[in-house]
Amino acid sequence: MYQYDAYDHRLVRERVAQFRGQVVRRLKGDLTEEEFRPLRLMNGLYLQLHAYMLRVAVPYGTLSSEQLRMLARIARKYDKGYGHFTTRQNIQYNWLNLEDVPDLLADLASVEMHAIQTSGNCIRNVTADQYAGVSADEIEDPRIYAEIIRQWSTLHPEFSFLPRKFKIAVTGAPKDRAAVRVHDIGLQMRRNEKGEAGFEVLVGGGLGRTPIIAKTIRPFLPKRDLLSYLEAILRVYNQLGRRDNLHKARIKILVQSVGAERFTEMVEAEWQHLRDGALELPAETIAHIRAFFAAPAYETLEAKVPAFEAKRFEDRVFSEWCRTNLAPHKVPGYAIVNISLKATGEAPGDASAEQMETVADLAERHSFGELRVTHAQNLVLPHVKLADVFAVWQALAAAGLASANIGLITDTITCPGLDYCNLANARSIPVAQQISERFEALERQHDIGDLKIKISGCINACGHHHVGHIGLLGVDKKGEEFYQITLGGDAEEKASIGDIVGPAFAREKAVDAVETIVETYLARRQNGERFLDTYRRLGLAPFKEQLYDAR
Amino acid sequence: MTRQVITANRLRDGDVVYLAENGRWTPWLDEASVAETAAEAEAFMKIAEESEAACDVIGIYGMPVEGERLEPVSTRERIRAKGPTTRTDLGKQAEPDFAKRA
Numbered sequence: 001m002y003q004y005d006a007y008d009h010r011l012v013r014e015r016v017a018q019f020r021g022q023v024v025r026r027l028k029g030d031l032t033e034e035e036f037r038p039l040r041l042m043n044g045l046y047l048q049l050h051a052y053m054l055r056v057a058v059p060y061g062t063l064s065s066e067q068l069r070m071l072a073r074i075a076r077k078y079d080k081g082y083g084h085f086t087t088r089q090n091i092q093y094n095w096l097n098l099e100d101v102p103d104l105l106a107d108l109a110s111v112e113m114h115a116i117q118t119s120g121n122c123i124r125n126v127t128a129d130q131y132a133g134v135s136a137d138e139i140e141d142p143r144i145y146a147e148i149i150r151q152w153s154t155l156h157p158e159f160s161f162l163p164r165k166f167k168i169a170v171t172g173a174p175k176d177r178a179a180v181r182v183h184d185i186g187l188q189m190r191r192n193e194k195g196e197a198g199f200e201v202l203v204g205g206g207l208g209r210t211p212i213i214a215k216t217i218r219p220f221l222p223k224r225d226l227l228s229y230l231e232a233i234l235r236v237y238n239q240l241g242r243r244d245n246l247h248k249a250r251i252k253i254l255v256q257s258v259g260a261e262r263f264t265e266m267v268e269a270e271w272q273h274l275r276d277g278a279l280e281l282p283a284e285t286i287a288h289i290r291a292f293f294a295a296p297a298y299e300t301l302e303a304k305v306p307a308f309e310a311k312r313f314e315d316r317v318f319s320e321w322c323r324t325n326l327a328p329h330k331v332p333g334y335a336i337v338n339i340s341l342k343a344t345g346e347a348p349g350d351a352s353a354e355q356m357e358t359v360a361d362l363a364e365r366h367s368f369g370e371l372r373v374t375h376a377q378n379l380v381l382p383h384v385k386l387a388d389v390f391a392v393w394q395a396l397a398a399a400g401l402a403s404a405n406i407g408l409i410t411d412t413i414t415c416p417g418l419d420y421c422n423l424a425n426a427r428s429i430p431v432a433q434q435i436s437e438r439f440e441a442l443e444r445q446h447d448i449g450d451l452k453i454k455i456s457g458c459i460n461a462c463g464h465h466h467v468g469h470i471g472l473l474g475v476d477k478k479g480e481e482f483y484q485i486t487l488g489g490d491a492e493e494k495a496s497i498g499d500i501v502g503p504a505f506a507r508e509k510a511v512d513a514v515e516t517i518v519e520t521y522l523a524r525r526q527n528g529e530r531f532l533d534t535y536r537r538l539g540l541a542p543f544k545e546q547l548y549d550a551r
Numbered sequence: 552m553t554r555q556v557i558t559a560n561r562l563r564d565g566d567v568v569y570l571a572e573n574g575r576w577t578p579w580l581d582e583a584s585v586a587e588t589a590a591e592a593e594a595f596m597k598i599a600e601e602s603e604a605a606c607d608v609i610g611i612y613g614m615p616v617e618g619e620r621l622e623p624v625s626t627r628e629r630i631r632a633k634g635p636t637t638r639t640d641l642g643k644q645a646e647p648d649f650a651k652r653a
């Protein structure tokens with residue numbers, strides 16, 4: 001894992017001290033709320049419905065056991081004993097006192113964490129594939145480049161006041177687990193004809209009010225040019241992005257209005273001034289960062305572990321959990337263990353302090369002290385010996401963390417919605433809870449197969465509803481909660497924006513509507529088709545018919 | 552005019568509060584002062600603005616209420632007045648004082 005150098009330490013410590021002073025001045029009245037608000041937002045501190053909310057950055061979703069233990073401690077000491085993992089691989093605390101926040105930030109700094117650039121119109125925390133470094137299909141560990149981008153973008157003076165927020169995602173594998181096509185910039189590692197690794201650069205993706213799939217502006221960018229090219233993109237955006245209209249300020253609108261071709265020309269022209277300059281990444285710099293992400297000391301193991309196979313054979317519940325929650329590891333004898341934060345009836349992405357501690361202990365004992373946060377609001381133990389998997393599962397089960405539903409219909413992505421969020425139109429969590437209850441039977445979930453439901457409480461789309469196979473968007477109709485349903489969205493390599501199925505459904509009808517959609521799929525699917533395949537083949541019509549005409 | 556109360560969040564801890572008698576802020580909606588007329592609402596707002604300037608609260612606004620027991624009209628305000636519907640062990644609804652008032 002990356003470790004702070006003296007510069008990182010100083011920067012974070014100084015920021016804590018500055019914020020401490022700002023809070024004191026605010027409470028004394030030396031700063032007005034108008035003056036203080038941008039300062040607190042720069043440190044990830046929002047005011048939500050019930051209290052202050054702090055968003056803590058988890059860079060590219062990687063955490064150490066020690067860090068997760070600190071997150072648990074913070075949940076207990078300053079909050080109400082839990083935290084919420086978000087679609088940006090971050091964690092949020094919901095119940096903070098303003099006065100406590102400087103101490104909280106100091107605690108975070110002690111484990112090399114902070115909340116800088118988790119809000120505001122700047123380059124936000126860079127996200128990455130949660131299987132970085134361990135999946136077999138990977139060209140290179142994307143975290144090396146995510147970390148390089150983090151260093152370049154942190155307090156970047158030119159890009160601290162962009163027209164709007166800016167999100168970058170990186171994946172090192174052809175399988176897109178980081179939703180790079182719905183980010184302001186998506187970087188997908190590729191090899192050129194010579195076999196050299198570099199990036200396909202995608203720009204202008206995003207969800208929210210105007211959902212757009214990113215366009216490729218460069219099919220291959222050599223690694224040494226990464227920062228100069230990003231700088232060129234950001235410069236063009238910083239200059240031409242619309243600052244006059246909040247709804248048109250994201251880079252996607254700029255790319256859309258000038259066209260991807262013209263945008264590319266502008267970036268390339270800007271890049272001519274920047275390339276081969278101070279931002280060039282020499283191989284040694286990359287090697288220096290790469291060393292932080294070196295593979296842990298794996299043992300040489302057999303790929304088949306009879307004791308593990310025997311347990312799978314004997315214990316049906318364990319076997320079912322293995323089926324969905326394990327992913328193949330690139331090293332023989334190891335597995336990637338996914339920990340679902342989607343237990344039936346619970347709030348998706350929430351974890352109690354005790355659960356965090358359990359996971360931190362398991363990571364320490366069984367995963368080289370390392371774990372990941374996924375954009376689907378789950379956790380991952382990236383390197384577990386197959387021989388240890390059964391013990392890990394037992395410990396997870398004892399902590400209420402052994403839901404066997406990764407990738408299934410109850411593994412929803414769900415934003416906090418109106419239960420917490422100041423911007424919400426409708427609640428999200430109760431809908432997810434109802435779905436998890438309605439479809440609780442595992443056999444049925446497996447029969448339905450790969451189906452991603454994503455729920456947002458408003459058009460800001462933090463719950464990624466546009467790219468859910470089934471998406472639900474909370475809307476407010478005269479003070480009542482309604483849900484607009486979209487079908488056929490996808491955040492992976494063949495990314496697509498879902499189609500609105502028709503008029504929104506009242507709250508009591510929303511989950512029935514989801515069930516109708518699922519039943520329609522089950523009735524109409526052909527051999528081995530996933531929901532998305534059936535939808536792409538048939539389109540909206542049969543679903544519409546069942547949802548509206550048949551009533 | 553719809554009857555309304557003035558609500559805000561307390562600066563120090565962000566807690567949801569309502570303007571009550573003598574410019575005091577209370578966490579309990581049933582203690583809030585209710586503006587029955589536009590003139591009353593305006594007068595309350597002035598008091599609230601002074602209080603905001605004095606750094607007691609932030610984000611003041613008028614909130615419509617209905618019924619004898621001062622029920623908020625919107626779902627959003629009902630959630631602010633109680634706490635998350637998904638965690639009844641949290642927020643105002645979890646405090647012993649809340650049950651006494653219900």
Ligand code: SF4
Nearest residue numbers: 415421424457458462
């Ligand atoms: S989608 Fe809307 S309701 Fe949900 S967290 Fe984002 S801003 Fe809040």
